[in-house]
Amino acid sequence: MDEGVMGVLKELLEQNDSKIILLVADGLGGLPMTPGGPTELEAAHTPCLDALATISSLGLLEPVGPGITPGSGPAHLALFGYDPFRYNIGRGVLEGLGIDFQLTPRDVAARFNFATVDHSGRLVDRRAGRISTEENERRVKKLRAGITPPKGIEIFIETVKEHRGLVVLRGDGLCGEIHDTDPQGLGVPALPARAVDSKAEKTAAIVNTLISQAASILKDEEKGNMILLRGFAKHEPLPTMRERYGVHAFAIAQYPMYRGLARLVGMTVAPHTASTDEDIRMLTGNFPQYDFFYLHFKKTDSRGEDGDFAAKVAAIEELDKMIPEILQLKPSVFALTADHSTPCALAMHSWHPVPLLLHSPFCRLSGAKRFSERNCAGGPLGLRPSVHLLPILLAHARKLMKFGA
């Protein structure tokens, strides 16, 4: 969505009491397992969604761009109404969001791998034999105890999983414009941190001191005696959804990445819940206080990543059962869509557009009797970028005035 539209939208925002619920079924979009077969959504028994589809508008959203398989970060930002190219969140920052690390605007974050080097410092394994998370945690403890940050700088070292971790530098005047230190090959030493831009030279020097301290602290480890850093990024706070779209947004999501993304756009994030029933209770309890609700359903993506068609079908059927209780809240606008597709046939995220169902009193119908990718294609909402969704939700909630006379 270009900034022309955004500039105009801000002028058209209007407050009212109407409430929008956006249910994101992560990775919902699918594919047939064999040519001509059904997708996961087509194979699932979804009486509630199907009944809703007959009185809703359907369409397809393209998450980020043609042919582009998005990560959860850009895909969610698009659904929240943020152009994912303009607001391209660095990998280090996304990793921080993913482990619930509370980043501040003074932070530069980077992902790291434990790696193994030989006695002369040459890389023999860029992932340290994929050491266990416990082994990672033991090394992280040693690093935390041994590293001395320069004056005015704090250094945080965090385990992510297996050989992966997160480094955060906190201080004034730091800059994330630093090249990866991973040389992407073996038999050569790790690269020093080099500034992309002269503004980053001070930060690069701090990183290089950190790396040499880490190498010294880890030198007795047989595996994982070095760290490789990549995806350096400064944490740049985003304009909030309140500022951009005038909504008070509330997020119900369990995984750190989605909680972090919601926080990044200024949503209030609900405490953790343990089931979809609790999610619904959380939604119900907070329904009076907010006017935009983001509810994240993860299983569709997880089962898609597993490549387990039957399990993804079952997850969709579980999703279907949530619908009546959500609708009992009588939101002005209810939308169900996905951040991206995760077809079992690929067992990973894909570039395929995602199905969209939008229900409000102001819907055009397609005559479809089922909620499926096929029926969404050619639906009244068309095929459009995901970033278009938010203004359409606002319009159906009557939160946008007329443009021009």
Added chain:
Amino acid sequence: MDEGVMGVLKELLEQNDSKIILLVADGLGGLPMTPGGPTELEAAHTPCLDALATISSLGLLEPVGPGITPGSGPAHLALFGYDPFRYNIGRGVLEGLGIDFQLTPRDVAARFNFATVDHSGRLVDRRAGRISTEENERRVKKLRAGITPPKGIEIFIETVKEHRGLVVLRGDGLCGEIHDTDPQGLGVPALPARAVDSKAEKTAAIVNTLISQAASILKDEEKGNMILLRGFAKHEPLPTMRERYGVHAFAIAQYPMYRGLARLVGMTVAPHTASTDEDIRMLTGNFPQYDFFYLHFKKTDSRGEDGDFAAKVAAIEELDKMIPEILQLKPSVFALTADHSTPCALAMHSWHPVPLLLHSPFCRLSGAKRFSERNCAGGPLGLRPSVHLLPILLAHARKLMKFGA
């Protein structure tokens, strides 16, 4: 496709062995001859395409923009993944490509007409009574013999057809920012060449000397005693498909314009062939060496331009027969589409979106039983700009990595 998408795409390119075949049936899109009647594609008997359509994704591509009837140049560039506005190839350069003139980056090309002026230099016929190609060639010989280019400049004068020709200036520091000399009316003299920009003043002066020499050389001709120049353009080499999209592309096309366009984006162009059977053999023979294949089928456009509905239907049926042999090569991705529509009802290019069929193991189906404009509308690929096609082909060929985490 904005440059945000392009910038990201470059970072996502991944090499693999998968192969993409893009079959462009020139002018394939059609219209009913009478309201409610079938289009050419709907009237044709296309068992191979119909069978393929049941296991493929369908959609519509808009070549250049809403309502815009494109020439072959911009329409093909869009299919090759080049924004046709950003890469707006000048008319003079396109004319050069169209007659297989090998342009270099030091060239400024312009189209010209032989025109007729009276004794006082006023235009009486802007097309010299549409003199024959032979008469054109006779005048071109005289011009070549008589014109003296300034030091350091070469001048090429080429017959195109009937009253039309091509002038190419070759030298250092030339600039194509020059207004047309055709005043677009009679009873007035030809305009002098005027620089749009001061950088073009030297070039404009060379053109004016050329024009006065030409007028002097042609003064005894009863018709075609003057030349009018238009569409001045510097030949600017384009970034190659290899640079932009990481593919080694091979082109099979017979007409100079398409060969020239393919060369312009860095494709290797096959030697001429004499039949579609030879095209298939050329494709088969080169299949191991490249990973992107552009195959051009011209007859659908030619018969459309003739306004001959039955002949265009027959051309489509000939196209249909090529499909099984192409699929025997087992490309990872096969796409059939058109550069633009050429409906017999109009007997010319039109602005209508073109049908698109995309076959890969990762296709969503529309449930269509036939390949037709009607079934492409509302298909899973939606209606989108032609320039979106290339990234989608790369995605289906698994040549694009994930964007963001």
